[in-house]
Amino acid sequence: MSGTRAISARRIRWPGTVTPLVLGAAILLTWLLIALFAPLLAPYDPIYQDAAVRLQPPSWAHPLGTDNFGRDILSRVIWAARIDLQIAVFGVVFPFVIGTVAGSISGFFGGWVDTIFMRVIDVVLAFPFLVLMLAIITITGPGLGSFYIAMALVGWVSYARLIRAQFLVLKNSDFAMAAVSLGYSNSRVMFRHIMPNAILSSVVFSMSDAVLVLLNGAAISYLGLGVQPPVAEWGIMIAEGQGFITSAWWITTFPGIAIVTLAMGFSLLADGLGEALGVRE
Amino acid sequence: MTDAPILTVNNLSVAYEGGGTSHTIIDGVSFTLRRGEILGIVGESGSGKSMTCRALMRLLPSSRLRVTGGSVWLEDGRDVLSLSQGELTQVRGRRIGMIFQNPASHLDPVMSIGRQIAESIRHHRKIGRKEAWARMLDILRQVGIPDPESRANAYTHEFSGGMRQRAMIAVALACDPDILIADEPTTALDVTVQAQILRLLQQLRDERGLSIIFITHDLGVVYQLCDTVAVMYAGRLCEYGAMHEVIHRPRHHYTAGLVACQPGSEGGTGRVHTIPGQPPSPGDMPPGCRFHPRCGAADALCAARQPPLRETHEGHACACHHPVGIEAEAEA
């Protein structure tokens, strides 16, 4: 009953007319603009230390207050958007590319190639994500570059598994078999017919993955193994403010809110995209 | 078959409401069911045959679907559509049982068949665990499941296709309902297994006086099983009457076309008769008679006015301005 199926198809409705896609895109766009125009928007230099205004609560001069070095929190939050957006983007792109290539090779060819990839994936997945990343960073030394290397080495498995599963389903789908029966070459079937359909779910996944990457990046900086001071980054700012929570709550609170909103933007975009493209996690 | 109707559906309508618009999915469907009668509801995908039965069980699959009018009278004079939730649970399963096309998805995969049946029995009749279990075994035996003692502990996925359908019939009949609604129960089965299930339904009718509403797209199955038949097209009832009368002397052009479409008709060889075009979609119904764009006998009247369902003969009603075989009188 095609008619009833169309009607009973489940649609996730969000309150009002604002769809998650629009809301998520708006949040991300806002942060992107903030990051781009940081020099214009930030009232102060993010690393300038002014001993005269240490630990000031939010005021007209310093809307989000100042930290223990007298640096303006608002300016630091704005400048940090550049670093954290970069973390979310690069932390996703490298694993995405590696995982997609590995997953499609594994899924398309099957056999021993697939077996080897699956074993490697099993082993990498056996390690808790952050633990393996930390172990890698131990070797490469702290810093943003190390973070990206660790991210690429660890994060690709999720994409590889996802793409592989999609390939296995699509490879046996009627339309792929139709393509083979019409005499199309292997590469045409793989790149023109299977890949565009398979990659949709990874694109959606990459949006929710961006949330995890962002949180991981911030956590690693918080632990002191990522971005190094005095650079403004939300995770570091939270770490720096932790010692002052009893006296200066604003130092930790505002960078946290920044992370939550940016992450929410990615989550909403993932929900919206998944719904629009008919992909379910 | 006795004359007193056990179920009377009167002018049942269902609408889909969403995105600011509302369109009618089921438009004024009426029929009656008598004790021991097997009524076939035939129609193609999207004709609303399934939806009609969901509506009268108040099991519409989406909150956007709403019954907009009509009534469903039980034998005791209650209207199913105005029952409270509590009363409804006493009607479903106890008075009206229901089986579906795909037993694999309509049975709980993580509960054994026996427990599902016993659960229904214990819910409707307040009896003990042991008694319910014994009764459950009895029902499994009645629907032809061999070795019920051990099969009762099996799960859905451990049954074959035909056995699953038998198990679902057992679940539906657990509380001895008067009416069984069968929503395309044999469509997914192989023909030899279909024949077994049709035979079983006939037996249940003969032995228990069960009344059955049998929904199908296959006129052949209707011919083999039913006493009366209702033909639906695009959400409306277009013909209704005694089965032999409707199939051998169809009055509605759609029914006539459908009978001629059967691959087994005309000796079963040569080109197949077809109905040109395709059924309309729910959001885009043609005005007047909904079949007129595909009908060879359509004229301006058909495009302008919806034909009412009228009795052409004793116990045979048809919604057509120009019924097959009845000439001028239709104009009146």
Added chain:
Amino acid sequence: MSRYRFVLYRPFQLIPVLIGISIITFVLIRSIPGDPARVLLGPRTTESALARVREQFGLDEPLWLQYFYFVKNLFKGELGKSILYKVDVLKLIATRIEPTLVLVIGSVLLALLIATPMAAIAARRRGSWADHLIRIISTAGLGFPAFWLAIMLILLFSVQLGWFPVTGYGRTFWEKVHHMTLPCLTTGLALAAVLTRNLRASILAELQSDQATAARARGLPENVVFWRHVVPNSLVPTVNLLAVNIGWLISGSVVIETVFAIPGMGQLLIRGIFTRDYMVVQGVAMVFACATVLVNFLADILTVTIDPRVKL
């Protein structure tokens, strides 16, 4: 019972994964630049200690032989000695396991306690304000950095209200409960966000499933349909989700132990990294990996128990 036969032979199937884990940890330590013996013993050490390590791991032998010695030591339960604490890594880990275990199990229990009713309310009153609220909170919850949430909870419950201690672990049972409540709540809340979203989606799907419709059609009241047919079927994907998230949960505990200064394995790991105590890093990583494998194995047993269709 034959469905449970995999319990007997699954451990053998896990051997390749365990070998893989040992290879990765082996390679990790060997890829640090410099003299491995010096790397393993730290900067301040004696020549005799260096010689002993070189002999124990055969550091002048070919790499595959070194790996062989490494595995042989593993079987003897020797993961090497900590540079900082001067004790066997395994013994060190043994003293640190309890707080981490309490944290992980406590968080899972709290998360289930929070997520199940939330998801049930949201799914059954779909489209109501309660549903919208739960969904917005859980979606936002996905993006809460655990360490920040921890600080916020400390600010509220410890600093403002003074209900819970800020840091530490305690000695007696009740002290431990007192100390671990906030840490468990932190990771529990983060996990609850993920669980609520997924459980809500699978309950919604099950509520509209054919089998639920059929259960209503045989006259079962909505409550019976929900608790007897909808919830058991929705739990199947949730168990898998929990198993998948165990790695994530351990990662979270590493950070949370640092925030609350809990003397667990996570804190040990972080200290190990800062003090370049490589043997500790290697040992903790390995134990965590094996724990993940074990949890996934347990999840398989649970899945088979609640879903008779699954064959392993």
Added chain:
Amino acid sequence: MSAPVLLDVRNLSVKFPMARSRMGLGPRRSLNAVSDVSMRVAAGETVGLVGESGSGKSTFGRAILRLGELTRGEVLLDGQDMARARGEDLARLRRETAMIFQDPYGSLNPRLTVRQAIGEVLHVHGKKGAAGRDARIVELLELVGLDATLMDRRPGDLSGGQCQRIGIARALAIEPRLIVADECVAALDVSIQGQIINLLMELGQRMHLGMIFIAHDLAMVRRLCDRIAVMYLGRIVEEGPTEQVFKAPRHPYTRSLIEAIPEIDPARMLPSAPLPGEPPSPVNLPEGCAFHPRCPLARSECRTAVPPFVGGAHRAACILAPGGRLNEVGENLPETTPATPTERIETC
């Protein structure tokens, strides 16, 4: 059929290896999807392949087009064995054969428009330069009874019947000589089914195509096919000219199958004692004749030996069939006299 043989399948078998039970230490088992099946199709001839689910008919259809695994046997296309063909030989098979699938939506790439989907076939096979391509697409669409205005639609916007016609147009674009249609009307409504059957009938005649029509609906097969082959558990149990098979079936299974079709005919009501049981799993095939556990005529001989497939143009694999071991005289099957109806039901 005097026309030259286009496709000659000889002793084709397909076995799917199954995972060993008990951690790979149990006995190696395999699923016998197709066992020792032979079939010939001449140009311009339509052969129906019928059977219930699990009979192996689809597996067979895929194997002969090399779209699925194939364990043993030969697939001769114009006398050349394609069973193990590679490279250019395989490309020739692809050029000359096409498949029509069951799911009208699933067999089309959801992301491609009609123009792209058919245009791609023309492009890959170098059928037309870019200039003539659109004209050819219009021509193909008209051939299958579709309007050229549908060119830029995607499958999601089309009805099942329209998608199935596009599937046929796409298959015709390579100008094949053999078409395998796998349950290609099963997912459609009755009134649309007839349209597709008529279309296939017309095209088959006009283009002199060889066609294998795989279906479970015997009435449809009777309309369309010149010859019919009945499969049960991976073997052909009966084969012959359609009308002969329908009017005088020689295998008890074929007869039960025909009897079970619900027809609108007062003379052909369903039997009061339908064929009991369901086909067993292809993993553990019964010894002897695979049908014997369900057969109302089964003798003790049926349990031991696989009956030979005998009898000229109309052949059957049953010892009771004309030419079978117990029926040298060639009489048709004896009527069955089963036990009481209820007894039957309970044993199934």
